[in-house]
Amino acid sequence: MSRILLVTFGTRGDVLPFCVLGAALQARGHVVRFVTVSDYHGTVRRFGLDPVDSGAGFEQVLDDPQHEALFQNYFSAGLSAIPRLLALRRTLLGRFSDLMLLTHEEVERCDLVVFNPFAYFAAETALKQGIPAVRAMCQPLVPSWSEPLSIFGGRPLGRLGNRLSYETFRMLSPLSAAAFAAPKLRAAGAGRGWRTFANPLTAHLRRVRHLGAYSPALSPDPGDLPVPVTATGPWTQAIGNGALQDYLEAFLARGPAPVYVGFGSMLWGAERNTAIVLKALEIWGGRAIVNVGAGGLRLPDWAALPPNLRVTSHADHALLFPRVRAVVHHGGAGTTAAALRAGRPSVILPLLGDQLYWGRRVAALGAAEAPVQLRQVTAEDLAGRIARACSDAAMANAAARLSEILMREPGVSAAVDCVEAMIAA
Numbered sequence: 001m002s003r004i005l006l007v008t009f010g011t012r013g014d015v016l017p018f019c020v021l022g023a024a025l026q027a028r029g030h031v032v033r034f035v036t037v038s039d040y041h042g043t044v045r046r047f048g049l050d051p052v053d054s055g056a057g058f059e060q061v062l063d064d065p066q067h068e069a070l071f072q073n074y075f076s077a078g079l080s081a082i083p084r085l086l087a088l089r090r091t092l093l094g095r096f097s098d099l100m101l102l103t104h105e106e107v108e109r110c111d112l113v114v115f116n117p118f119a120y121f122a123a124e125t126a127l128k129q130g131i132p133a134v135r136a137m138c139q140p141l142v143p144s145w146s147e148p149l150s151i152f153g154g155r156p157l158g159r160l161g162n163r164l165s166y167e168t169f170r171m172l173s174p175l176s177a178a179a180f181a182a183p184k185l186r187a188a189g190a191g192r193g194w195r196t197f198a199n200p201l202t203a204h205l206r207r208v209r210h211l212g213a214y215s216p217a218l219s220p221d222p223g224d225l226p227v228p229v230t231a232t233g234p235w236t237q238a239i240g241n242g243a244l245q246d247y248l249e250a251f252l253a254r255g256p257a258p259v260y261v262g263f264g265s266m267l268w269g270a271e272r273n274t275a276i277v278l279k280a281l282e283i284w285g286g287r288a289i290v291n292v293g294a295g296g297l298r299l300p301d302w303a304a305l306p307p308n309l310r311v312t313s314h315a316d317h318a319l320l321f322p323r324v325r326a327v328v329h330h331g332g333a334g335t336t337a338a339a340l341r342a343g344r345p346s347v348i349l350p351l352l353g354d355q356l357y358w359g360r361r362v363a364a365l366g367a368a369e370a371p372v373q374l375r376q377v378t379a380e381d382l383a384g385r386i387a388r389a390c391s392d393a394a395m396a397n398a399a400a401r402l403s404e405i406l407m408r409e410p411g412v413s414a415a416v417d418c419v420e421a422m423i424a425a
Helices: 012-027 038-046 065-072 078-107 121-128 159-175 183-187 246-253 270-284 317-323 333-341 355-364 379-391 393-408 412-424
Strands: 003-007 031-035 112-115 133-137 209-212 259-261 288-291 309-312 327-329 346-348
Touching: 003 012, 003 078, 012 031, 012 038, 012 133, 012 333, 012 412, 031 078, 078 121, 112 121, 112 412, 121 133, 133 412, 209 412, 246 309, 259 379, 270 288, 270 379, 317 333, 327 333, 327 379, 333 346, 333 355, 333 393, 346 355, 346 379, 379 393
Parallel strands: 003 031, 003 112, 112 133, 133 209, 259 288, 259 327, 288 309, 327 346
Antiparallel strands: none
């Protein structure tokens, strides 16, 4: 029995694969400690895991209207985003320092650390103490000359441009330098040794093991990576009691299969997104399950909705998606994989990060149309996309073929085998 520390920051989509990994490790008898922001502690507990108390969360800060314009215009903001990013940095640095100190304290009591790229400081702390570390990625992030950094959408930039795109992560180091220099971290012996302009994507690149919680069918190895990456396929697992909520079962039983609409943990643009989605569904005219959750949709007057719509605040994708006709979503790695595993076409409306990359990858493989950014889609365009996703035979066949491939991938079991092999070594 080993003590394994999981450290992950980012969106709910970044946390969920770690929850699946933690539950699988715990089922094999390991002691799992889980550090993430308190916004996601409820999600962690639903997998039977106990998160380490991490104090105040980040979601309330990111949901502030003053930051909404930054995230809505992520792909085109350019230099105009810098002042807003600096303001957001000042707000988050104190909480970031607290999480770094907590991670430092937890590392001292573990046998192995698994971290996601946004928790890059966990590797620094672990390796200094001779503790092995594994970087788990929901998207390809190891530098390549053949493909650009996935968070920039996946459009080729030329050989030099592709490689340089990975260097943009260096901006995280000076932005977080004040957090590393916090007196409470220095007093604990943490934060020392991190260079101001170090690149979190390449620091310790050859000293940690790299796991990809994504499908190599969607993102194949480009052939020029400086280190091996074990892409296992998505880490998925049904949670709860293995059944959908009664009200969803009742809705599904009343008529033909609906479409699913949900945007994960994307918090911004709620008023516009809701109006666009409702108008598009009205134009299209079919049945739909709309997930409000944290995904930028707000439907306060549920009773006033037409009978062809059903609202939910939580739905297990693994259970629901095989029973819908198509999935309208933001292109997050987890939701994209769940739609494809279910063999359902997608309508992908990315907002930020790697979502545009996955949207383009799915479209290239035929299981969706080319993605359009959520902030740019019109109700008429969305209605047409939904109709085509529900009726296009070629799109349905492509999704079915990808489902067969993804369902054969080992997923989290291969990740657990890798972690156990490192511990044994």
